[in-house]
Amino acid sequence: MLRHAEPVMGTVFSFAVRDATLADLAPALAELHRLDGIFSTYRPQSDISRLARGELELGQCDPLVAEVLDHCTAVGRETDGYFSARAAGALDPSGWVKGWAVERASRLLTQAGFTHHNVTGGGDVQCTGEPTPGRPWRIGIADPARTGQLAAVVTGRHLAVATSGTAERGPHILDPHTGRPPVGALSLTLVGERLARTDACATAAFAMGPHRALHWAEHRPDVEALVILDDGTRLATPGLGRYLAPGPAGQD
Amino acid sequence: MRRAVLTGTVTVAGVVLLLSLKPHGSASAQSAPVIASDSERTAASGPSAAPSPSAGSTTAPAKAGTRTVTGNAVDTRYGPVQVRITLSGSRITKAEVLQYPSESRHDLEINQYALPQLNQEAISAQSAQIDSVSGATYTSQGYQRSLQSALDQAAH
Numbered sequence: 001m002l003r004h005a006e007p008v009m010g011t012v013f014s015f016a017v018r019d020a021t022l023a024d025l026a027p028a029l030a031e032l033h034r035l036d037g038i039f040s041t042y043r044p045q046s047d048i049s050r051l052a053r054g055e056l057e058l059g060q061c062d063p064l065v066a067e068v069l070d071h072c073t074a075v076g077r078e079t080d081g082y083f084s085a086r087a088a089g090a091l092d093p094s095g096w097v098k099g100w101a102v103e104r105a106s107r108l109l110t111q112a113g114f115t116h117h118n119v120t121g122g123g124d125v126q127c128t129g130e131p132t133p134g135r136p137w138r139i140g141i142a143d144p145a146r147t148g149q150l151a152a153v154v155t156g157r158h159l160a161v162a163t164s165g166t167a168e169r170g171p172h173i174l175d176p177h178t179g180r181p182p183v184g185a186l187s188l189t190l191v192g193e194r195l196a197r198t199d200a201c202a203t204a205a206f207a208m209g210p211h212r213a214l215h216w217a218e219h220r221p222d223v224e225a226l227v228i229l230d231d232g233t234r235l236a237t238p239g240l241g242r243y244l245a246p247g248p249a250g251q252d
Numbered sequence: 253m254r255r256a257v258l259t260g261t262v263t264v265a266g267v268v269l270l271l272s273l274k275p276h277g278s279a280s281a282q283s284a285p286v287i288a289s290d291s292e293r294t295a296a297s298g299p300s301a302a303p304s305p306s307a308g309s310t311t312a313p314a315k316a317g318t319r320t321v322t323g324n325a326v327d328t329r330y331g332p333v334q335v336r337i338t339l340s341g342s343r344i345t346k347a348e349v350l351q352y353p354s355e356s357r358h359d360l361e362i363n364q365y366a367l368p369q370l371n372q373e374a375i376s377a378q379s380a381q382i383d384s385v386s387g388a389t390y391t392s393q394g395y396q397r398s399l400q401s402a403l404d405q406a407a408h
Contacts (some may be wrong), residue, residue, distance in 0.1 A: 003407035012395040014404050016383060018352035120400055123389035131383050140377055142387025142399060150399075151377040153382060165388035187388050214365050226370070236373055243371050245380075 001131060002016070008032045009098060010042065011122035017109060018116035018131065027112065028105040028119075035104070038062045039097045041090075052091040068093050068100070075197065077175075079204035079216070084176040087207075088153075099162055099199025102126050125161040126195040138245060144186035145232035152226055152234070154191055155243040162199035163189040165228075166208035175207045185210040185227050191243050192223040210235065317341050327353055377402075 002020040006013045007030055013032060015025055017094045022058060038061075040046045047061040058066055072093050073083035085093040102121040106128065109117050116129030118137055127137040136155045143151035144165050164173060164185030175182050188206040192198035201223060205213035217237050219227035224240040318340045325334040338346035376384070377399050385399040395401050 001407070003404055005401075005404040007392055010391055011389070012392050012404075014384060014400055016407075049288070087385060118384050120384045120386075122391075122395070123385065123387045123398070123400065125384050126387050127384070137384075138380070138382045140375070140380055140382035140385045140399065142385055142389075144388065146374045148377065149380070150377050150380055150385075152370060153375065153380050161386040163386045163388050189386055204257065227365075232372075234370050235371050236367045237365065238367065241367055241369045244367075 016118040016119040028108045075200040082207045083204035095203040100196035103195040154243040159197035160198040162202040164202045182209040189226040
C-alpha cells in the first residue's frame with residue numbers, strides 16, 4: 001500500500017493507494033495544485049480572487065469556475081439555502097472546492113487503473129475498492145468531545161465521509177440566513193458515496209443546527225448523518241447503522 | 253411504526269406532564285405531530301395546576317366531575333405552546349399538547365436519533381484498525397495534530 005501526504009490547499013491530502021508507486025500519483029497531485037491555483041481565496045492572483053475583485057468576468061475565468069459556482073447554487077437549493085458561495089458576504093466557494101478536489105483526484109486514480117484507494121483531504125474522505133482483498137475500508141470519525149479518540153467507525157467499499165464542525169477553527173461556519181454560527185453541535189458528519197456533494201452538504205447541514213440537519217438528512221436517500229452535540233451526545237439518522245462497523249468499538 | 257417514548261419532563265403552565273410522544277412515520281416527516289397522553293397523573297395542587305386562568309381556558313361539561321380544559325396558546329422563548337387537560341375532580345387523567353414549538357422536539361429527536369448500534373463510549377483509534385480519519389481538520393496546522401497525521405506517519 002502506497003501512503004503519501006501532500007500539503008496543498010492550506011491543508012494536507014493523504015493518499016492510500018494499493019499496488020501503486022509515488023510516480024503513479026503525479027497526475028492527481030498536479031490536479032490538486034492546479035485547482036488550488038484557480039480557487040484559492042488566499043492567492044491574490046487566483047481566478048477566484050480576481051473574479052471577486054472584479055478584475056475578471058466569469059467568462060474570462062477557467063471554465064471550472066462557472067462549473068463550481070453552478071454546483072454551489074445547486075447545493076444551496078438542495079439545502080434550503082443553507083449553503084452559499086457567499087455565506088460570509090465575499091465570494092468563497094471553498095465549501096465546495098475541497099471535497100470536489102478530493103473526488104477529482106480519486107477519479108483520476110480510478111481512470112489510471114488504481115481502483116483500490118483512499119484519498120483524504122483536510123478530514124474529508126473518498127475511498128473505493130478494498131485496502132486488502134476481502135476487507136472494506138474502515139474510516140474513523142474523530143470525536144470532537146474527546147481529542148484523539150473516535151466517535152464511530154464506518155466501513156464500506158465506496159464511501160464518501162465528510163465532517164464539518166467547530167473543533168479546529170471555532171465557529172466559522174455561518175448560517176447564510178442569519179449570518180451567525182449555528183449552535184448545539186460540535187460536529188456533523190455525512191456519509192454518502194461521492195465526496196463533492198457530501199462535503200458541501202455537510203457544511204450546509206452543520207449550518208442548519210443539529211435537529212434540522214438530522215431531519216433533512218433522514219429524508220435524503222443519498223446521505224446519512226452523525227451529529228455530536230455540545231455535550232458529546234452522538235445522534236445519527238437511522239440509516240447510518242448500515243455503515244457502522246460491527247461491535248461497540250468496531251473491533252468485534 | 254417506530255414508537256419513541258419521551259421520558260423528559262415538560263413544564264407547561266405549571267403542570268409537569270409526562271408525555272408519550274408518537275413520532276412521525278419514516279415517510280412523512282412533516283406531518284403534524286400526534287401527541288397522546290399519559291393518564292393517571294395527579295395534579296400537584298388541585299385545580300390551580302390547570303393552565304393559567306388568565307389563559308382563557310374553556311371548560312367542557314362532562315360526566316361525573318370530568319372536564320377538559322384547553323389553555324390558550326402561550327408564547328415561550330421557543331414558540332407557542334398549547335395544552336388541553338382532562339380532569340376527574342382535581343386529578344389530571346389526560347393531557348394533550350395541541351401545539352408545541354419546533355425546539356421542544358429536542359428530546360423527542362434525541363430518542364428518535366439515538367441509534368442502538370452507536371456506542372456513546374470513546375473508541376481508541378489504535379484499537380479500531382482504521383485506514384483514515386474524518387474530522388474537522390481544515391488546515392495544515394490542524395493536520396499536524398490530527399489522527400490522520402499519525403496514521404500517515406505510522407505508515408512510513
